[in-house]
Amino acid sequence: MVIPAPPWQRPTRKRPVKPPLSRDAIVDAAMGILDGEGLDAVTMRRIAEELNTGPASLYAHVSNKDELHELMYDRVCGEMELPAPDGTNWREPAKQWMRNLHATLARHRDVARVSIAAIPMGPNVLRSGESLLAILRAGGVPDQAASWAMDLFLNYVTTAVYEGSLMADRGGWEHFQERISELNAYFRSLPPAEFPNTAALADTLTAGDGDARFEFGIEVIVAGLAAYAAGVVPPR
């Protein structure tokens, strides 16, 4: 006696009106919304709409919205170029690692926020971290310093990209310029008795675009790590 397959396993001739749902298809749709409208627009309901279903259908492939955000973040990290370690000079590839991560995240609006609100651990995130550890260790940075430096590097790049994306979102370049000069005027206008330094440094406080500020930060962090690793500052 032959038991017939249940109806959902029987092949159907009717060609499907919609492509089948899958984790990848969901992340695809989510990435499209992210790049077009930013992370806040990536809601379960919006993704479902994009895929011509109801939001409940997504939960068969993704356990919740946070997990979906982390899947998106990992996909983005897969786009990062990983600098080769250099035994004679770890500073340059270390800085390049930060620049590459920055550029990759910046291409996708405010995804950076995902890694601020959680600690993503997808395969591409791990590969990226492995690459940084290889760069630092090849240069002789001690293991504990290299390990904690990874956190420091990630935090710095991530928040820098995120702040940049906030600026980019709220109006274009001219709007940004305007905000900066308003801020400058505001600093100048502060009572000099209480805020002598803020008022005096109005120009330097508002100087530099995102890139100049980012480069300052990576110089400081890499120089500091070099000093720390060389034992100028005693580890505790």
Place this chain on the structure above:
Amino acid sequence: MVIPAPPWQRPTRKRPVKPPLSRDAIVDAAMGILDGEGLDAVTMRRIAEELNTGPASLYAHVSNKDELHELMYDRVCGEMELPAPDGTNWREPAKQWMRNLHATLARHRDVARVSIAAIPMGPNVLRSGESLLAILRAGGVPDQAASWAMDLFLNYVTTAVYEGSLMADRGGWEHFQERISELNAYFRSLPPAEFPNTAALADTLTAGDGDARFEFGIEVIVAGLAAYAAGVVPPR
């Protein structure tokens, strides 16, 4: 002829059942919810409930939720102790500034998130910034470096506190310890061909509590700023 005052200006004998609404009262209620349940619980509706009104009533005193969050952040910054500048040694007060800001923010759950998502500019935030500029300039740090360093310091402290608050929220200390050892095991279990460094550094990657990691970061940043200011790294 005497024009009578409009009814809402006429004194009333009926003692009010509820205290009158005000910006301060709203921020008070919001702070209570923040300290008890975290920033996500601070919603307009929840605050209104606490004050025995409807959410619409709040909008007479506060323009929106983001502004309210910034008012809260500024109030918290008012609790920060500001280290005195020292002309002979800026490193120590600079580090102490970071520790003090860290401690202050950490006392209030995940408020730190407010200053990640926006750039608060309330009076107490400005006073705190002024204090850091005074410390750095007294030590001879050049103006541009001091200005950009303020951003760097703020970013570092803020994200450190926020990550700490995420850890603290998701279960207590034993739960945290457990997560750490799971992470350690996970790093060890990674395929050594692809993840040699991550696997080898499992112990150092998961070593150190929040304080040790925080201290590492401030040492690196301050050492780096010193190197930068001394011209070891050429400014661009």
Place this chain on the structure above:
DNA sequence: ACCTGAACACCGTTCAAGT
């Protein structure tokens, strides 16, 4: 196994109406 509609328990904000 996979998908669905409907519901639950929330949001921030607006707006006409009341005092």
Place this chain on the structure above:
DNA sequence: ACCTGAACACCGTTCAAGT
């Protein structure tokens, strides 16, 4: 001027029911 109720246009997630 200040406060209110009701509504608008959303959320994430669950759950019983369908195929």
